[in-house]
Ligand SMILES: Cc1cc2nc3c(=O)[nH]c(=O)nc-3n(C[C@H](O)[C@H](O)[C@H](O)COP(=O)(O)OP(=O)(O)OC[C@H]3O[C@@H](n4cnc5c(N)ncnc54)[C@H](O)[C@@H]3O)c2cc1C
């Protein structure tokens with residue numbers, strides 16, 4: 584790919600997770616941008632950059648000339664990581680940017696935002712509170728950054744990840760999270776597979792993850808109660824999951840609060 588002046592970073596590595604799912608490691612030309620775990624930044628490619636041939640066909644451009652396609656992505660690397668910024672991205676076949684992102688090879692150039700933004704962080708969580716981190720698909724990304732940076736550094740805090748994916752092979756970061764759960768008795772990893780009938784027997788939780796939030800066995804699986812004074816809940820990913828899960832948690836007394844006085848429910852919708 585020819586270099587474009589807008590581009591300010593290089594794809595260092597693309598790690599295949601499953602068809603349509605990959606981890607991208609991107610090296611900025613300048614020093615890495617500071618960020619708080621849970622925040623996002625922008626990735627961008629020019630519209631003229633090649634698109635996956637198997638992606639859905641795109642409408643012709645409405646305006647003449649080239650332009651930068653920009654989308655926000657949660658950072659999954661630790662904030663102390665200086666070598667690259669990592670992102671966990673799923674391919675949207677009808678999308679504008681991702682069919683171009685999935686064409687990139689190591690060494691290719693890309694636009695990387697120069698700032699990180701977002702309030703989906705642990706800054707306002709009392710260190711004594713437990714945390715339930717709920718994600719569909721790539722909604723796991725901000726939690727990877729939190730766990731890799733500092734989330735488990737408070738001795739009293741227990742953390743559980745409830746991650747929904749279609750198949751066991753779509754569970755990105757599964758090995759890292761399972762290893763962390765083996766090493767740290769204050770962390771539990773609960774993957775939920777929604778299409779378990781399409782794969783060899785899966786011994787874990789099944790179905791969509793939303794009903795699990797109402798399941799009486801969830802506190803025991805997490806190792807802590809689902810009560811707003813004791814446990815913060817983070818929801819990230821599919822907008823319908825975030826809406827439906829918020830309703831279940833609101834019925835249990837959870838609130839999102841305000842910017843200056845956040846409640847114990849934290850939301851990030853990906854579209
Ligand atoms: C704060 C924030 C952080 C984000 N972080 C991540 C991340 O870490 N990883 C990640 O993969 N995505 C993330 N996203 C989503 C990302 O910004 C893009 O929306 C997504 O990659 C699709 O971009 P696209 O240009 O290919 O598709 P678009 O052309 O933007 O989308 C086409 C249509 O597809 C639908 N759509 C968008 N995203 C998805 C999806 N993931 N699955 C199914 N349908 C979808 C929408 O209806 C949309 O109108 C984040 C979004 C936000 C707001």
Ligand SMILES: NC(=O)c1ccc[n+]([C@@H]2O[C@H](COP(=O)([O-])OP(=O)(O)OC[C@H]3O[C@@H](n4cnc5c(N)ncnc54)[C@H](OP(=O)(O)O)[C@@H]3O)[C@@H](O)[C@H]2O)c1
Pocket residue numbers: 601602603604673674675676719720721722747748749753775776777778791792793821823824827
């Ligand atoms: N193997 C592949 O080809 C592959 C793999 C992953 C992603 N992708 C592509 O990547 C895009 C997005 O993938 P993704 O990983 O972000 O998400 P996804 O694979 O679409 O979904 C992740 C998980 O969220 C569940 N889910 C979907 N809607 C929900 C809702 N309303 N409430 C609760 N749970 C819900 C899914 O269950 P259901 O199974 O019931 O939908 C699945 O368990 C899609 O466009 C997809 O085509 C492709």
